[in-house]
Amino acid sequence: MPKWADVLLVPILSLIIAFALSALVILAIGEDPVRAMRLMITGALGSTYGWGYTLYFTTNFLLTGLGVSIAFQARLFNIGGEGQALIGGLGVALVCLFIPWPHWSLAIIAAIAASAIFGAVWAAIPAYLQAKRGSHIVITTIMFNFIAFSLMNYMLSHVLRPPTSMDPATARFDNVLRLPRLHDILAPMGIDFSRAGPANVMLFVALLACVLAYFLMWRTRLGFEIRAFGKSEPAAHYAGISGVKIIMVAMLISGALSGMMAVNSVMGGPQRLVMNAVEGAGFIGIAVALMGRSHPIGIIAPALLFGFLFQGGSELALETTIPREMIIIIQALVIMFTGALDNMVRTPLETLFALMRRRT
Template sequence: MNKMPRWADVALIPFINLLIAFVISGIVLAAIGTNPFDALATMIEGSFGSSRGVGYTLYYATNFIFTGLAMAIASHARMFNIGGEGQAAIGGLGVAVILLAVPWPHWTLALPAAIVFGGLFGAAWAFIPAYLQAKRGSHIVITTIMFNFMAAALTGYLLTGPMKVKGKMAAETAAFPPGTHLPTFHEMLAPFGIEFSKHAPANISFLVALLCCLFFWVLMWHTRLGYQIRALGHSETASKYAGISPAKIMIITMLISGAFAGLMAVNNVMGEAERMIHNAVEGAGFIGIAVALMGRNHPIGVILAAILFGFLWQGGAELQFVYGIPREMVTVIQAIVILLTGALDYMVRGPVERIFLMRANSKKRA
């Protein structure tokens, strides 16, 4: 018997966690001399008050959807893939390699190639930690953290050496061919007479992210593989008894997880920068962990949580611009939200569960 209704687990607890996080964040802002209500209004206006703000919010949300899905599918198999940062970086390398290798005539041809190579490179980077976990018992958290550092070192070397444009100081590749340019929201909505900012980076990869969410839903709840992944996550012993190979499912799950993270490069490398630049991931791999936790590892929850963190990311930039709040303070506010919705989730869950149990017991006695 569940201790509380499903809706309370999915919606009520995240809402209470978020409310507490915003209250604490408001106290922090008040402590540094900023009116928290004015700050919240500034964040909302900067994130949703104009098409430019919406475009930036959805651009960040797109990154977080990909990394959130990467974390979510691993969590269903009871694995904590903390390597989304490195897998997304290596996925960017795959996108850059294929887009620079061919003089693409149009984005409709370049986009599928970028999706394939970004996914393959991300999956390849997740394979060794997956193998070590499945075959050697190495803890997936430790190995994926190590691979994050290795990915940063590898991409840093390539972007300051073999892949760097000669004669330029910037650690980046050459610009991709013009035919690889992805349609932005401005270009997509213009034929329908809808005005959207030319300067917003949101592009068609947002739709790719939504398709990945649909794929995730079908895979996890409507396929045999999804059932095996969830079975492994519930009980490795029971899954063995049912004839499921834990090692095989662990590796397959991590390959899919790494592919999701690698697909983020379609948005930030191909869609926004149109070249691969150093540190292009910008922490999105770690934000994806919080997105998956807050979204309860469900694609709809991941979308909503990604938009929330996109709002925090864009709204934080507005706070920095309007009030001169240091970026580090904005990061503290984001960290409070992550802490309350992730690590301290049970601080709220426990009392809420007890309240529902008390109500259920009182109804039985009545």
């Protein structure tokens, strides 16, 4: 099958099937699927307010999807992005609460470093268990999600919660640490953008991370070793590539990227660390990486798609009787057809292209 068909045609057909089944479900509960899609498009893309939220969610999915894709390249199924992002948020909160920063530009550098370190450390433990003890990375990373949630619950309820508050959350950060939003960035250029949209400077950091990850994976020796190990572990060992080193490095990078997501959801969102700061972005990152074929540039479009689904789904729940959970069903169908059932679309296409080649 041609490369363009693998990259474009397979995901597009998978999405069409997923959306068609979603339309049938919406129709079954008594709503108009055409009107529902129109409301989603208008709510997510029809105004700068909608774009502000869509790009905010996209930023989260770019970083978690990028983290998962790096691990995928080494054939490591890192399901711990949720926990790594939670622990990354703890690093962001500690940096913002206990260090008096004079300006947001210094704080964001420290927050990115802290979140990356905290996320990488949290990923390093399952990586070590895989590399040295043979523990399966899927099992250990998903269990570490629960440990991270319990640790976060304790920290927010007993350690970082202000004495006068009953809410399991930290105090609000100083106003000087507020990240510039797209309105602040685009206003000097004469572009009018909604003040309410939470999309902020972390969007550009996430896009830069995608570009840097591309150069790391396809233009450096380390990237070649990671990809070689992912393609064939025995061949990589024969070539002198250390499996322990690749597992540790790939998971450290993956955890760091997932942890960085917390800068957007903590500093760029509520300006404090709350229990649901990650909002499932660690798991959505798996679908983003699958749809993007684990390519640092390829994940941009799937991240935008899921950003659209999140924001459009919120608007849909407000304007119709369709519950918010319906959007979760749509997301599940997208994940199912682009991930688990990928071969259901791929195999017939490969057969079709093979027949076309024989005829020519």
